[in-house]
Amino acid sequence: MVSKSDKKSQVPENDIYDQVIDLARRRGFVWPSSECYGSVAGFIDYGPLGTLLKRRIENLWRQFYVVSEGYYEIECPTIGQEAIYVASGHVGGFADKMCQCPACEEYLRADHVAEAHHVPDASVMNAAALQKAITGLPCPACGEKLENIEVFAFNLMFQTSIGPGSQRKGYLRPETAQGIFVDFGRLLRFYRDRLPFGTVQIGKSYRNEISPRQGMIRLREFTQAEAEIFVHPEEKNHPNFSRYADYSFPLFSSDQQQAGGEAKVYTMKDAVAQKVIANEYVAYYLALTHDLLTSIGVKPEKLRFRQHLPDERAHYAEDCWDAEIRSERFGWVETVGIADRTDYDLKAHAEGSGDSFTVYVQFAEPKRERRRVISANMGVLGPQYRGKAKAIADALATVAPGPDGATVTVDGEEYFVPSHLFEITEQDVDVRGTDVRPHVIEPSYGIDRMIYAVLEHSFDEEEVEGEIRKVMRFPSRIAPVQVAVLPLMTRDGLDTIAREITHTLHAHEILAEYDDSGAIGRRYRRQDEVGTPLAITIDYDTKEDQTVTLRDRDSMKQVRVKIGDLPLLISGLIKGQHNFADLCG
RNA sequence: GCAUCGAUAGUGUAGUGGUCAUCACUAGGCGUUGCCAACGCCUAAACCCGGGUUCGAGUCCCGGUCGAUGCACCA
DSSP: OBOGGGTTOOOOTTOOHHHHHHHHHHTTSEEETTGGGOOOTTOEEEOHHHHHHHHHHHHHHHIIIIIITOOEEOOOOSEEEHHHHHHTTHHHHSEEEEEEOTTTOOEEEHHHHHHHTTOTTGGGOOHHHHHHHHTTSBOTTTOOBOOSOOOEEEESSOEEEESGGGOEEEEEOSOSHHHHHHTHHHHHHHTTTOSOEEEEEEEEEEOOOSSOOTTTTSOSEEEEEEEEEEEOTTOOSOTTGGGTTTOEEEEEOHHHHHTTOOOEEEEHHHHHHTTSSSOHHHHHHHHHHHHHHHHTTOOGGGEEEEEOOTTTSOTTOSEEEEEEEEETTTEEEEEEEEEEOTTHHHHHHHHHHOOOOOEEEEEEEEEEEEEEEEEEOHHHHHHHHGGGHHHHHHHHTTSOOOSSEEEEEETTEEEEEEGGGEEEEEEEEEEEEEEEOOEEEEEEEEHHHHHHHHHHHHEEEEEETTEEEEEEOOOTTTOSSOEEEEESSSSTTHHHHHHHHHHHHHHTTOOEEEOOSSOHHHHHHHHHHTTOOEEEEEOHHHHHHSEEEEEETTTOOEEEEEGGGHHHHHHHHHHTSSOHHHHHO
């Protein structure tokens, strides 16, 4: 989504969108889905290199969240039964009430039309009421009076039916989060009944967008990577905060936005202390997100964090930030949302399902509490009230008795129970803990948008000896092909040695691509264009001394290394444990 | 969805209603080639879809799809 502040941005001169998309299509990163039947807006295919790139980015995400944070991943169905999305509010709230102007055929948001004419509470009206309210109002598009119009709900969820006879409604999930929320009870037990804990999910989500545009930016089927971190509502200091306390980057706070200011650089420590960010948890994941995004190749100067304005923030959210990535074509694009969602989701599912969705938290010290216990004399109550006796006794426990007795209401009838039929005692009990409904910190990543950003930010052109060299400067750990193996000649056994090296690298889980077609320079250029960080070239010296040249994509420099050192050397370079410049020594 | 513009090999393109459509790059094959898009020969490859007008449509008209832009939409 393009942020409000940049809505009117014009297409700038250094817009490389067309070139990036052209390269992505040509070289097998991304293309429109089902082109042979005419593609459908909002659906894309990841080609061979795009899929590799995507997996590598997802795996780096896992390295941050699953391996380092210890938030294990789960996988839930993409189709969910109706009850889930009724409780989550998506069935009711994820729909827009729309109508179509009979005169100009424009689709309109019915509540917006009503609000524009100061109809009170338009946003909470049902379809019938809205229909009444806007009949006779002028169409905002053509000015004709709206007559005989029908207000209908356009739900952004794809609907389907489960089983034969379409008895059960199902929805394609509009976000992965709900799968984690509804599993809360199981997850809590998995994490042995203690807060905080987190769970993540990477997978497809679906939204039937009215009019998707902007290539891979707004899709009808997209990949999300979401983390749901369950924390004690009063303990929002992150246990590991020191890791990012001094980490700094630009924050565009809601105050700054409203004052017409710019994003300002803060350390996380200061941002929390000055209450720019609500708490350490949110700050920690802002920083982690900055760390993660720059690791996959988002340029730091094209990354900022924008706080939601009070009116765009969901009513339940305590704080909400978007990581926005600068695209020359689209402006600042929302790519990651990080929110403190409080207990909204768990409460909704507790109400919807009847389960508690709480954690029993023990106090450090048991608290002594004075408790009033009312015990009824069932020997008398039983014969007197028969079937109602139990209900009356239970009801007694909840009322404040008068001096003569207590009046209770059971099944709509009042009963007076005289005081000699029950006994009130006061007891001191040890209360060892309490049921707590956790708050949820949710970092939610749009993987497809991250991939687009990486493509755009990695794309580079430079002039080399009068020719334009196109090069994707992917960080080596996310590059689809990790190393190219190129025999200088296809004869005298050079190709055989090259194939052996390729196989050895494969055995070390390195994705090496063998290529012997065409001149060596052409092969380097081909690999540059798909961002392969390293190339090994086998020449006649190889046969003499078992060495090859290793070429660096970015500097085009070469260094001679022993064949036997290749697997370790290359894995080290790919993981960033050492860099190419050091080899040149 | 509305409006404007566009759509020809993988890419970029040429193409007065009149021969199974131009050129370049790319790709594949063979040869040559001692490290940054070398060269020679050969090969493959396209008029977005559906109607209409016409003897004849890549070309004109209508509708659709997709894309770009503006508006609207974007829990």
